[in-house]
Amino acid sequence: MNIEQLNQKYGIGEQVVFKEGEGGLPFIHIKNEKANALISIYGGQVLAFRPIHAQDDLLFLSKRAYYQQGKAIKGGVPICWPWFGPDPEGKGRSAHGFMRNRMWDVIETSTTPENGTRIVLGSTDTEETRSIWPRAFILRLEITISDTLNLELITRNPGSQVCTITQAFHTYFNVGDIRQTHVSSLENTRYIDKVHDNLEKNQIGAVTIEAEVDRIYQSVDSNLIIHDTARKRRIRITSKGNRTAVVWNPWAKISTEMADLEDDDYLRFICVETTNAATDRVHIQPGSEFRLVANYRIEQD
Numbered sequence: 001m002n003i004e005q006l007n008q009k010y011g012i013g014e015q016v017v018f019k020e021g022e023g024g025l026p027f028i029h030i031k032n033e034k035a036n037a038l039i040s041i042y043g044g045q046v047l048a049f050r051p052i053h054a055q056d057d058l059l060f061l062s063k064r065a066y067y068q069q070g071k072a073i074k075g076g077v078p079i080c081w082p083w084f085g086p087d088p089e090g091k092g093r094s095a096h097g098f099m100r101n102r103m104w105d106v107i108e109t110s111t112t113p114e115n116g117t118r119i120v121l122g123s124t125d126t127e128e129t130r131s132i133w134p135r136a137f138i139l140r141l142e143i144t145i146s147d148t149l150n151l152e153l154i155t156r157n158p159g160s161q162v163c164t165i166t167q168a169f170h171t172y173f174n175v176g177d178i179r180q181t182h183v184s185s186l187e188n189t190r191y192i193d194k195v196h197d198n199l200e201k202n203q204i205g206a207v208t209i210e211a212e213v214d215r216i217y218q219s220v221d222s223n224l225i226i227h228d229t230a231r232k233r234r235i236r237i238t239s240k241g242n243r244t245a246v247v248w249n250p251w252a253k254i255s256t257e258m259a260d261l262e263d264d265d266y267l268r269f270i271c272v273e274t275t276n277a278a279t280d281r282v283h284i285q286p287g288s289e290f291r292l293v294a295n296y297r298i299e300q301d
């Protein structure tokens, strides 16, 4: 569907407007009485979300991001699916699965009873996806733009075999200064330290970032808080369906090496990801579905 057809079928006045975005990719601009947001249909990726009274966006979006078919957009909320991290079978398929590198379909747009906006994107298997991953699937991403950003990723298994996935909301949160940022509610939680030979460790105190951090926290709480002290705000993450959470910041060297980040961008974001990762694999029986949920709320001091 082209932009005109999308607007005709799914546009809602000035609240939901489809426009050609960077790299010619179709974007959805959302504006309601609670918040503004920007979504890329490519990747099924929320790129920006700002509640009306918030000064700064919830999400970090790299100025050097690629907007190109086949490449992931650096920032916002990339959807990692049907695997999290490197190819689990070591076949050289792209890291974090293939859905962040594909065009999704628009399924539905509506206004919620609280005057928020609901956008539903989706995807199903095709000959091409089956050549990468031989499974039938029906995937749905329900995005609610209101005073909070709510994301629900539903995987339905229409096939005749059990389907096993790992996945993530690989969210890049925008922070004022990483050196004045910490994450709470992970105290006394076991984690796999990907920067130190996948050693299992115990988190002592809040998570602070003073070097590269890449950790998979296990048996996590359903409430995590990012303290963005420089901006005098907290970001409250409430999740369902996950047993793991990833905290990632590349720090200076990797930030310089990544062509789609500015050298000092590591100061401006932290990824706190709602995941089914490592041993937190999801097995979906034929005919059933699984729902992963993340809700993000900004609390200003």
Ligand SMILES: O=P(O)(O)OC[C@H]1O[C@@H](O)[C@H](O)[C@@H](O)[C@@H]1O
Binding pocket: 072, 074, 078, 095, 096, 170, 194, 214, 215, 246, 248, 271, 273
């Ligand atoms: O693919 P992106 O968006 O650059 O993110 C890469 C990072 O994603 C994180 O989720 C992983 O834990 C890291 O190991 C990885 O380096």
